Amino acid sequence: MKIKINSHATTVKPSIIREMKVLADSYKNVIDFTLGEPHISHHTYETIHEGLHQRIMRSPIGYSHQYGVLELREAIAEYCQTHYNQDYDPKSEIVVTTGVSEPISAVLKTILEEGDEVIIFSPSFTLYNSNVKMYGGKVVLYDMIANEMKVKSDVLSELITPKTKAILVNSPCNPTGKVFSKEDNEAIYECIKDHPIFVISDEIYREIVFDGVECPSLSDYQDLRDRMFILNGVSKSFAMTGWRIGYVLGPKEYIQIVAVVHQNFVASASTISQYATLEALKHPELTKNICSLYERNRNYVYEQLKPYFKQVVLPEGAFYLYLDASNYGLSSYEFAIELLKEQRVAVVPSVAFEAQDSGYVRLSYCCDFEVLKEGIARIQNFRKSL
Amino acid sequence: MKIKINSHATTVKPSIIREMKVLADSYKNVIDFTLGEPHISHHTYETIHEGLHQRIMRSPIGYSHQYGVLELREAIAEYCQTHYNQDYDPKSEIVVTTGVSEPISAVLKTILEEGDEVIIFSPSFTLYNSNVKMYGGKVVLYDMIANEMKVKSDVLSELITPKTKAILVNSPCNPTGKVFSKEDNEAIYECIKDHPIFVISDEIYREIVFDGVECPSLSDYQDLRDRMFILNGVSKSFAMTGWRIGYVLGPKEYIQIVAVVHQNFVASASTISQYATLEALKHPELTKNICSLYERNRNYVYEQLKPYFKQVVLPEGAFYLYLDASNYGLSSYEFAIELLKEQRVAVVPSVAFEAQDSGYVRLSYCCDFEVLKEGIARIQNFRKSL
Numbered sequence: 002m003k004i005k006i007n008s009h010a011t012t013v014k015p016s017i018i019r020e021m022k023v024l025a026d027s028y029k030n031v032i033d034f035t036l037g038e039p040h041i042s043h044h045t046y047e048t049i050h051e052g053l054h055q056r057i058m059r060s061p062i063g064y065s066h067q068y069g070v071l072e073l074r075e076a077i078a079e080y081c082q083t084h085y086n087q088d089y090d091p092k093s094e095i096v097v098t099t100g101v102s103e104p105i106s107a108v109l110k111t112i113l114e115e116g117d118e119v120i121i122f123s124p125s126f127t128l129y130n131s132n133v134k135m136y137g138g139k140v141v142l143y144d145m146i147a148n149e150m151k152v153k154s155d156v157l158s159e160l161i162t163p164k165t166k167a168i169l170v171n172s173p174c175n176p177t178g179k180v181f182s183k184e185d186n187e188a189i190y191e192c193i194k195d196h197p198i199f200v201i202s203d204e205i206y207r208e209i210v211f212d213g214v215e216c217p218s219l220s221d222y223q224d225l226r227d228r229m230f231i232l233n234g235v236s237k238s239f240a241m242t243g244w245r246i247g248y249v250l251g252p253k254e255y256i257q258i259v260a261v262v263h264q265n266f267v268a269s270a271s272t273i274s275q276y277a278t279l280e281a282l283k284h285p286e287l288t289k290n291i292c293s294l295y296e297r298n299r300n301y302v303y304e305q306l307k308p309y310f311k312q313v314v315l316p317e318g319a320f321y322l323y324l325d326a327s328n329y330g331l332s333s334y335e336f337a338i339e340l341l342k343e344q345r346v347a348v349v350p351s352v353a354f355e356a357q358d359s360g361y362v363r364l365s366y367c368c369d370f371e372v373l374k375e376g377i378a379r380i381q382n383f384r385k386s387l
Numbered sequence: 388m389k390i391k392i393n394s395h396a397t398t399v400k401p402s403i404i405r406e407m408k409v410l411a412d413s414y415k416n417v418i419d420f421t422l423g424e425p426h427i428s429h430h431t432y433e434t435i436h437e438g439l440h441q442r443i444m445r446s447p448i449g450y451s452h453q454y455g456v457l458e459l460r461e462a463i464a465e466y467c468q469t470h471y472n473q474d475y476d477p478k479s480e481i482v483v484t485t486g487v488s489e490p491i492s493a494v495l496k497t498i499l500e501e502g503d504e505v506i507i508f509s510p511s512f513t514l515y516n517s518n519v520k521m522y523g524g525k526v527v528l529y530d531m532i533a534n535e536m537k538v539k540s541d542v543l544s545e546l547i548t549p550k551t552k553a554i555l556v557n558s559p560c561n562p563t564g565k566v567f568s569k570e571d572n573e574a575i576y577e578c579i580k581d582h583p584i585f586v587i588s589d590e591i592y593r594e595i596v597f598d599g600v601e602c603p604s605l606s607d608y609q610d611l612r613d614r615m616f617i618l619n620g621v622s623k624s625f626a627m628t629g630w631r632i633g634y635v636l637g638p639k640e641y642i643q644i645v646a647v648v649h650q651n652f653v654a655s656a657s658t659i660s661q662y663a664t665l666e667a668l669k670h671p672e673l674t675k676n677i678c679s680l681y682e683r684n685r686n687y688v689y690e691q692l693k694p695y696f697k698q699v700v701l702p703e704g705a706f707y708l709y710l711d712a713s714n715y716g717l718s719s720y721e722f723a724i725e726l727l728k729e730q731r732v733a734v735v736p737s738v739a740f741e742a743q744d745s746g747y748v749r750l751s752y753c754c755d756f757e758v759l760k761e762g763i764a765r766i767q768n769f770r771k772s773l
Contacts, residue, residue, distance in 0.1 A: 243658030
């Protein structure tokens with residue numbers, strides 16, 4: 002029997018990143034640059050293993066509080082205070098979630114009414130767009146590439162309408178590695194400060210910045226605090242993607258509703274994973290390790306691939322390279338498929354991150370350096386034999 | 388700055404179960420019968436620990452496939468085939484989720500349009516009602532207690548309207564322990580078979596049945612297969628609540644959309660927890676252990692408390708006792724508060740499970756037997772000293 006389902010759910014498509022990953026897995030001997038999956042996850046586990054084991058033996062492993070294990074919330078509050086000068090009450094303004102994906106969904110569910118608009122800086126992470134659509138919202142794109150990777154207040158202010166409910170910033174950015182500068186943030190602040198617009202700041206890559214650069218945040222503007230959600234977690238900076246622990250910080254008034262949505266989604270985050278996160282936060286060297294590993298990778302991959310592509314965005318943070326492959330005369334999707342077939346290298350086409358195919362592809366370089374070298378050599382050989 | 392948020396999100400309230408738990412934790416020396424938290428979770432961990440550790444050392448602990456680790460999906464498919472004669476393709480008809488809470492939310496998000504009705508058998512688990520409301524649906528209650536704990540087709544058929552999108556069955560039931568009999572299921576089947584109505588069968592307590600009773604399922608009706616979602620997981624039957632692993636089975640056509648919603652919610656379930664689940668499924672003795680422990684508890688608590696309450700539903704499964712405390716002349720909420728204050732025993736008032744306060748309270752007896760005995764003695768003493 003055929004039954005009509007939710008109209009928004011039917012329009013939301015599976016992630017193309019995952020589709021490329023599954024396709025890559027169907028070939029042998031593939032160098033896989035699809036997912037943002039730091040390769041040192043075993044190292045993290047080995048580092049936290051003993052502490053985690055002892056924790057499990059002395060603490061219950063049942064449901065945690067719906068906001069998360071209080072001791073973890075306190076550790077997160079201290080971490081965010083120390084590292085980012087973000088001051089949030091662990092009892093009422095922090096919710097521990099299933100990765101940073103969950104608060105994207107929970108916050109958007111909390112704030113969006115049908116037809117509300119969300120401004121997103123394009124290219125952007127897949128799940129922003131699909132979540133906005135899933136809740137009946139409309140994505141309004143600010144095109145970073147057409148604007149020399151800068152936020153221009155005259156361009157941005159044109160996008161704001163009475164329907165604008167939120168603006169979403171992801172800095173450092175997936176997939177470009179762009180770090181929003183103080184000037185960029187100032188432009189955003191000036192455009193929105195007098196409008197009733199929520200700010201969603203996805204800071205999951207905030208620890209991973211290069212060249213000694215600091216990553217500023219819109220949380221530096223104290224008068225945005227009462228309408229700002231900060232998303233973060235340990236997936237990237239502590240190489241803990243598979244543990245699925247993120248968190249959302251925000252003003253109590255709204256966080257208490259996000260917490261109810263979170264409870265309706267999943268009841269509470271994995272308690273085991275929360276204990277692991279508590280252990281990981283005792284090891285800041287894990288993050289430093291990731292930064293230095295991936296800065297070396299970034300330098301190598303950028304220098305090596307620049308001559309082969311029409312345009313390459315120099316990443317200031319995160320661990321992705323965004324490459325304009327249109328000089329190969331293929332759509333980004335065709336390029337990704339051909340590269341996989343011919344050289345057994347998997348990347349993600351721009352259709353995963355943009356409304357239209359811009360010809361760009363994303364390469365995730367958070368892998369082992371030797372693997373990276375082999376993959377880059379293969380890309381350099383692409384089409385040479387034709 | 389005050390900004391208007393989603394109208395449905397604002398109406399959804401936090402779980403009263405959790406509220407009672409937090410209140411209970413604020414007292415000293417409390418016997419806590421609030422949560423459905425099997426007390427042998429450490430035993431499970433000890434049982435699976437060595438296998439889990441070895442698994443982690445040889446397998447990556449990054450993101451799993453969005454549907455879940457394939458090996459786990461295969462194990463789930465085999466488990467459901469062997470135990471329940473439920474035949475689902477592990478590649479396209481099973482999604483591993485963050486507990487069984489997540490598929491409640493994901494399935495309802497997938498199917499509900501604004502104003503759609505969902506028939507729920509009252510009393511029922513808190514998150515059904517709140518999730519239906521969160522997605523703009525309307526809860527239509529079939530009152531089990533007013534109908535002698537039976538499904539009557541004349542009563543049920545009156546509830547079906549052109550707006551009915553789904554019927555939700557939870558057997559064994561939280562909070563009553565009611566097992567839906569073949570006759571109950573037949574009545575449901577007859578009422579819905581000719582209407583375009585989805586069936587959601589939450590079978591999380593299916594393993595926990597007493598007196599050698601079998602728990603039938605609406606999945607026994609093969610012609611419902613193309614519009615049925617089966618929810619299950621390891622939280623209760625393997626005492627793994629804190630690991631947060633559930634799953635949803637359903638026809639490929641709809642499951643692929645549920646999987647996208649799931650991806651938008653959380654990307655994928657905790658990989659560590661999925662590995663733990665794989666290990667647990669190798670130990671069916673864990674479930675048998677739970678059944679025999681809680682059958683003894685059930686017998687004790689039912690016999691001991693029957694004389695003290697106006698009405699007690701004899702549980703055929705799960706691990707809750709639903710007690711009509713109205714003979715104490717208090718609302719269920721007042722009774723729960725007074726019992727906590729006077730005797731330091733925490734239970735959950737019926738307002739967590741019903742639209743109105745019926746005077747009932749839920750007692751979760753999945754605790755250690757000695758703790759149970761002490762708690763029961765305290766309840767028997769309630770008001771005696773006044």
